[in-house]
Each structure stands twice: as structure tokens, then as C-alpha cells.
Amino acid sequence: DTAVSQTPKYLVTQMGNDKSIKCEQNLGHDTMYWYKQDSKKFLKIMFSYNNKELIINETVPNRFSPKSPDKAHLNLHINSLELGDSAVYFCASSQPPLGVFFGPGTRLTVL
Amino acid sequence: AQRVTQPEKLLSVFKGAPVELKCNYSYSGSPELFWYVQYSRQRLQLLLRHISRESIKGFTADLNKGETSFHLKKPFAQEEDSAMYYCALRGGSEKLVFGKGTKLTVNP
Numbered sequence: 455d456t457a458v459s460q461t462p463k464y465l466v467t468q469m470g471n472d473k474s475i476k477c478e479q480n481l482g483h484d485t486m487y488w489y490k491q492d493s494k495k496f497l498k499i500m501f502s503y504n505n506k507e508l509i510i511n512e513t514v515p516n517r518f519s520p521k522s523p524d525k526a527h528l529n530l531h532i533n534s535l536e537l538g539d540s541a542v543y544f545c546a547s548s549q550p551p552l553g554v555f556f557g558p559g560t561r562l563t564v565l
Numbered sequence: 566a567q568r569v570t571q572p573e574k575l576l577s578v579f580k581g582a583p584v585e586l587k588c589n590y591s592y593s594g595s596p597e598l599f600w601y602v603q604y605s606r607q608r609l610q611l612l613l614r615h616i617s618r619e620s621i622k623g624f625t626a627d628l629n630k631g632e633t634s635f636h637l638k639k640p641f642a643q644e645e646d647s648a649m650y651y652c653a654l655r656g657g658s659e660k661l662v663f664g665k666g667t668k669l670t671v672n673p
Contacts, residue, residue, distance in 0.1 A: 499661065499662070502660060
């Protein structure tokens with residue numbers, strides 16, 4: 455099944471904890487992303503990697519650290535979680551001239 | 566800078582009525598425009614790309630460079646079209662910038 459997959463689907467944790475979200479794509483795309491969708495449904499890019507190299511880093515707190523072990527994987531690690539980090543995080547991949555293909559999302563709830 | 570504006574946060578129509586979701590963009594170069602749809606609690610799905618000029622699920626969108634618009638249209642809305650619709654722009658970099666989305670509700 456060709457797709458972008460991410461785990462876990464739901465993540466509930468306490469403030470101050472550290473957590474990771476994993477993403478994998480088997481589409482053979484060179485570029486991967488992390489997007490954040492907030493409670494108002496706004497979508498904002500966080501990071502983009504091209505062939506394991508960071509190419510886009512929007513104004514995201516240093517507590518968020520992406521890691522790309524290979525071009526098919528882009529994981530997101532979040533340190534010292536805060537209430538405001540609660541959101542849905544989408545992983546995505548693309549290969550021009552195609553569009554961007556999204557994973558199913560990880561709903562993070564920080565208590 | 567890349568910017569996408571979707572002026573309507575909410576749009577409500579009756580089944581069978583025409584629907585138009587507006588999208589305007591700002592970009593100095595030659596943009597790639599997309600429409601994405603997100604059904605309740607699901608992933609975003611690519612609906613249309615301007616370069617392919619295709620029709621998906623009865624939706625079409627035409628890029629108007631003079632008006633910097635890429636409005637999404639469907640002549641006869643269906644209840645299953647109810648969803649969030651996002652217009653998106655990709656400029657020179659790989660960054661895909663989204664509008665704030667329009668929630669479409671099709672009433673029976």
C-alpha cells in the first residue's frame with residue numbers, strides 16, 4: 455500500500471514530557487514535511503527535508519527537533535511539551551511536479 | 566512572499582445548488598496552485614492541481630493570473646461534499662503554503 459504513514463495516531467501526555475512522532479513514506483519522494491494543524495484548523499508548515507537535508511525551518515521553538523535517518527523517514531521529537539503544543543501534526547511528502555501527499559495525522563493532546 | 570487568502574471561513578449551500586469556494590493568492594513568480602479537501606477527522610487529500618486541468622468529483626478550478634485567483638467550483642453540490650477545503654500555493658521552494666480553509670456544508 456503506497457502511502458505516507460505516521461505513528462502514533464493519538465498521543466496524550468502530560469506537560470513537560472518528551473515525545474516522538476514517526477513518519478514513513480514509500481512513494482519514493484525526495485521531500486518530506488511536518489505541518490501543524492491547530493484548533494482553528496489552520497495548517498502551518500514547520501519543517502521540510504529534501505534527501506535528508508533540512509531545507510525549511512519555520513519559526514518553530516527549539517523544543518521541536520526533526521530527524522531524517524533516510525529519505526523515506528522524517529521523525530519529529532518534541533521536548534518539554536506545553537499545553538499550546540496540542541494540535542494535529544501531519545507528515546507529508548512530495549516530488550515535483552506532483553502535489554504534496556499527507557499522512558493520517560497524529561492528534562497530540564497535552565494535559 | 567507567498568500568501569493564500571480564502572475569504573470565506575464558512576460556506577453553506579443546499580444539495581443540488583452550485584458552489585464556488587474562493588481563493589486568491591499573492592506570489593511574484595509563477596505559482597503552482599492546488600486544492601485540498603479534508604473530510605471530518607481525516608487526512609488532507611489532494612483534490613486538484615492547476616497544471617493538470619482535471620475535474621475530480623465534479624470539481625474544477627481555473628487559474629486566473631490577472632485576478633490572481635484559483636476558485637473551486639462545482640455545478641451541483643452533494644451532501645458528501647461537506648468538508649474543509651484548503652487552497653494551497655507552491656512557489657519556487659518546496660514550501661506549500663495553505664489558506665485558512667473554508668468549511669463547506671451541503672444541506673439536504
